[in-house]
Amino acid sequence: MKRALLIGLYACGGLLLLAPFWFGDRYANLAIRMMIAALFASAFNLLWRQARLLSFGHGVYFGAGMFAVVHLMRAIEAGLNVPLILAPLVGALVSLVVGLVFGFVATLRSGAYFSMITLAIAELVYSLGPRWQGLFGGEAGISSMRMPSMGLNFATLNQVYLIVLLWCMVGFGILWFFAKTPLGQIAFALGDNEQRLRFLGYRTHAVKVVLFALSAALSGLAGGLLGITAENVDYTVFGPASSAAPVIQTFIGGADMLLGPALGATLLTGFGNIFSDVTRLWLLYQGIAFVLVVLFLPGGIAGSFATGKRVSWGNAAVNAFAVLLSSCSLIFICESAAVLLSDAYMSRRAGQGGAWVDYRLFNLDLAPLSPLVWGLPLLVGLIGVALSWKLSESGRTA
Amino acid sequence: MTYLLSSLVNGLVFGLLLFMVSAGLTLIFGMMGVLNFAHSSLYMLGAYLGYSIGRWTGFWPALLFAPLVVALIGAFIERFMLRRVHRHGHAQELLLTFGLALIIHEVVKLFYGPYPVEYAVPAELAQTAFSANGLNFPLYRLFIGAVAVSMFVCLFLLMKFTRVGLTVRAALSQPQMVEALGHNVGLVFLFVFAVGAGLAGLAGAVAGAFYPTGPNMADDLGSIVFVVVVVGGLGSLEGALIASLAIGLLTTLTVGLDWTLAGALAPVGLSEWASSIGGPFTITLSSLTGSLPFIIMLLVLLIRPAGLMGERA
Numbered sequence: 001m002k003r004a005l006l007i008g009l010y011a012c013g014g015l016l017l018l019a020p021f022w023f024g025d026r027y028a029n030l031a032i033r034m035m036i037a038a039l040f041a042s043a044f045n046l047l048w049r050q051a052r053l054l055s056f057g058h059g060v061y062f063g064a065g066m067f068a069v070v071h072l073m074r075a076i077e078a079g080l081n082v083p084l085i086l087a088p089l090v091g092a093l094v095s096l097v098v099g100l101v102f103g104f105v106a107t108l109r110s111g112a113y114f115s116m117i118t119l120a121i122a123e124l125v126y127s128l129g130p131r132w133q134g135l136f137g138g139e140a141g142i143s144s145m146r147m148p149s150m151g152l153n154f155a156t157l158n159q160v161y162l163i164v165l166l167w168c169m170v171g172f173g174i175l176w177f178f179a180k181t182p183l184g185q186i187a188f189a190l191g192d193n194e195q196r197l198r199f200l201g202y203r204t205h206a207v208k209v210v211l212f213a214l215s216a217a218l219s220g221l222a223g224g225l226l227g228i229t230a231e232n233v234d235y236t237v238f239g240p241a242s243s244a245a246p247v248i249q250t251f252i253g254g255a256d257m258l259l260g261p262a263l264g265a266t267l268l269t270g271f272g273n274i275f276s277d278v279t280r281l282w283l284l285y286q287g288i289a290f291v292l293v294v295l296f297l298p299g300g301i302a303g304s305f306a307t308g309k310r311v312s313w314g315n316a317a318v319n320a321f322a323v324l325l326s327s328c329s330l331i332f333i334c335e336s337a338a339v340l341l342s343d344a345y346m347s348r349r350a351g352q353g354g355a356w357v358d359y360r361l362f363n364l365d366l367a368p369l370s371p372l373v374w375g376l377p378l379l380v381g382l383i384g385v386a387l388s389w390k391l392s393e394s395g396r397t398a
Numbered sequence: 399m400t401y402l403l404s405s406l407v408n409g410l411v412f413g414l415l416l417f418m419v420s421a422g423l424t425l426i427f428g429m430m431g432v433l434n435f436a437h438s439s440l441y442m443l444g445a446y447l448g449y450s451i452g453r454w455t456g457f458w459p460a461l462l463f464a465p466l467v468v469a470l471i472g473a474f475i476e477r478f479m480l481r482r483v484h485r486h487g488h489a490q491e492l493l494l495t496f497g498l499a500l501i502i503h504e505v506v507k508l509f510y511g512p513y514p515v516e517y518a519v520p521a522e523l524a525q526t527a528f529s530a531n532g533l534n535f536p537l538y539r540l541f542i543g544a545v546a547v548s549m550f551v552c553l554f555l556l557m558k559f560t561r562v563g564l565t566v567r568a569a570l571s572q573p574q575m576v577e578a579l580g581h582n583v584g585l586v587f588l589f590v591f592a593v594g595a596g597l598a599g600l601a602g603a604v605a606g607a608f609y610p611t612g613p614n615m616a617d618d619l620g621s622i623v624f625v626v627v628v629v630g631g632l633g634s635l636e637g638a639l640i641a642s643l644a645i646g647l648l649t650t651l652t653v654g655l656d657w658t659l660a661g662a663l664a665p666v667g668l669s670e671w672a673s674s675i676g677g678p679f680t681i682t683l684s685s686l687t688g689s690l691p692f693i694i695m696l697l698v699l700l701i702r703p704a705g706l707m708g709e710r711a
Contacts, residue, residue: 105700
C-alpha cells in the first residue's frame with residue numbers, strides 16, 4: 001500500500017515536471033527560469049553544505065557557462081555541427097576550467113577570507129567585462145539564434161524546456177550522487193573540522209579545489225541552459241546581483257538539505273516573477289525576508305520542517321496567521337512610502353500648492369496625514385509580531 | 399611632474415578615505431570575528447544622512463550628527479541582531495550583514511531614488527588650495543585627508559593610552575580572559591561596533607560631498623575595502639593603513655598611463671604580433687584601474703596568504 005502510494009507520488013511529480021511542455025511559452029519560460037535558478041543555487045550550496053565554504057562570487061561561473069554557450073551557438077550558426085542538446089555541457093566544461101583556476105586561489109583560505117576572495121574575483125571579472133570587447137561583446141553583449149537540431153526546431157520555449165529538464169536532472173543527480181562518494185564524504189568532514197582532516201593526511205586544499213571546480217561546473221551548466229533560453233548575454237551577468245541570488249535563495253530555502261536551495265530558488269523565482277511586475281520594492285521584500293530567515297529560522301524553510309520538533313497544527317496556524325498579519329502591514333507601509341516618495345506624487349503635490357493630496361493604493365484613496373492610514377497597519381503589524389513572539393516564548397518554556 | 403604631484407596627493411587622499419572605512423571593518427573583524435558586509439552600506443548611509451541633515455542644519459552640524467546616527471544604527475544592529483545569531487556561528491553573522499546591506503541599498507533607493515543626490519561641498523571649502531602649473535587642487539581634498547589623519551591619530555591615542563583602549567586591545571586577543579577578569583565584553587563589542595559604524599558614517603558624510611552620493615557607492619567602495627582588509631591582514635590597523643595608501647596611490651597613478659601588454663612586449667619584438675591578437679594584449683592600463691586592486695589582492699594572496707601585517711594563517 002505504502003509502496004503504491006510512493007509510486008503514485010513519483011508519477012505525479014514526473015507529470016508535474018513535464019507539464020510546462022504543454023502549456024504556453026510564458027509558463028515554459030517561468031518553469032525554465034525556476035529550474036535554472038534551482039540548479040544554480042544547489043551548485044552554490046555544494047560548497048556550503050559540505051565544506052562550509054560560503055562563496056559570494058558564483059555569478060562568475062554561471063556567466064562563464066552562459067558566455068561559452070552563446071559563443072558556441074554563434075559557431076553553430078556559422079556551420080559548426082554540434083547538436084544543441086550538448087551545448088550546456090560545453091558551458092559546464094568552460095566553467096570547470098575557470099573554477100579550477102579561481103578555485104585554486106580562493107581556497108587558499110577558509111572562512112570569511114574565502115568569502116571575500118570570491119567576491120573580489122567576481123568584481124575583477126565584472127570590471128574586466130566591458131573592456132574585453134572580443135570575448136564579452138562590450139556593453140551590448142553578444143547574441144545568437146537557436147538553430148534546429150535533431151529534428152526539433154527549438155523555435156518555442158517548451159522545446160527548450162525539455163533540454164533544461166534533462167540537464168537539470170543530470171545536475172541534481174550528480175549532486176545527490178557526489179554526496180555519497182568517498183570524496184563527497186571527505187568534503188563533509190572538511191566542513192566539520194579541516195585541521196583534523198589535515199592531520200589525518202588528507203590534502204585538504206586539493207579537496208577544496210576539486211569541490212570548487214565541481215560547483216563551478218554545475219553553475220556553468222545552469223548558466224549554459226540560460227544561454228540557450230535567452231540567446232543573448234552581456235557582462236552584467238557577472239555583477240553582484242547574480243552572485244547574490246543563489247546565496248539568498250539557498251538560505252531562505254534551507255542550506256542544510258540537498259533540496260533546500262531548489263525550494264528557495266523555485267519559490268523566490270516564482271514570487272519574483274509575479275511581484276516584480278506589480279511593485280518596484282520586490283528586492284526590498286526579498287532582502288527583509290532573507291534577514292528575517294537568518295534571524296529567526298536558521299535552518300531555512302526546509303530546515304524548519306525537518307527539525308523533528310513536534311509543533312501542533314494550532315500553533316502552526318496561529319504562527320502563519322501572525323506572519324501574514326505583519327507582512328501585510330509591512331507591505332502596506334512600504335508601498336505607501338514608495339508612492340509618497342515618488343516623483344509623480346511630488347509633482348502632483350506641487351500642482352496643488354504643496355498640499356498633502358490623497359494617494360491611491362490597492363484601490364483605496366488614502367490621506368497621507370490621516371493617523372488611521374499609518375496607525376491601523378502599524379497596530380495590525382504589532383499584533384502579528386506580538387503573537388509570533390508569544391508563541392516562540394511559550395515554545396521555549398514548554 | 400605636475401601630473402605626478404597631483405596624482406600623488408589625490409592617491410594619498412583616496413587612500414586615507416579607504417582607511418577611514420576599512421579601519422572599522424578590520425577592528426570589528428579582529429575583535430568579534432564578524433566580517434561586516436554592511437560596513438560600506440553604513441558609509442553610504444553616512445553620506446545620505448549628511449546630505450539630509452545638512453539641508454536642515456547646514457554642512458558642519460551634519461558632519462557631527464550623521465556619524466552619530468550611523469553609530470546608533472550600528473549599535474542597534476550589534477545589540478539586537480548580531481548578538482542573536484552569534485550562537486549559530488560566524489557564517490550566520492556574515493549572512494545577516496549581507497542581508498542588511500541588501501536592505502539598506504533598497505531603502506536608500508526608496509527614499510532618494512536611483513540617481514545620485516546633489517550633496518555639495520560647502521562654499522568655504524569649495525576653493526582651490528593651490529595651483530601648480532595651471533592645475534588647480536581643490537581644498538576639499540585636503541580637508542578629507544585632514545579628517546582621516548586626525549581620526550587615525552585619535553584612534554591610535556585612544557587604543558594606546560586609555561583604559562578603554564587597553565580593554566579593547568585585550569578583548570581583541572583574549573575575550574574570554576577579559577570577561578573572566580570582570581569586564582563587560584558584550585559592552586566592549588557594542589562600543590567597538592558602534593565606533594566602527596560611526597567612523598564609516600563619518601567617512602561617508604565627508605566623502606559624499608566630494609564624490610557622487612548615489613545608491614551604488616556602497617557596492618563601489620565595498621569590494622575595494624575588502625581588498626584593503628585582505629591585503630593588510632584582517633584585524634591589523636597598521637596593515638589596513640599601508641594597504642589603503644598603496645591601493646589609493648596605485649589606482650590614481652595608473653589612471654593616466656596607456657601602457658598595454660603589447661607595448662610591454664616591444665623590446666622583444668613581439669609588439670605587432672600581440673597587437674594583432676588584440677583582446678587582453680591591447681587593454682590599456684588606465685582602463686584597468688578599476689580591476690587593479692583585485693589583481694593586487696590575488697597576487698598578495700598567492701605570495702603571502704595572511705596579508706602584509708596579518709599573522710600566519
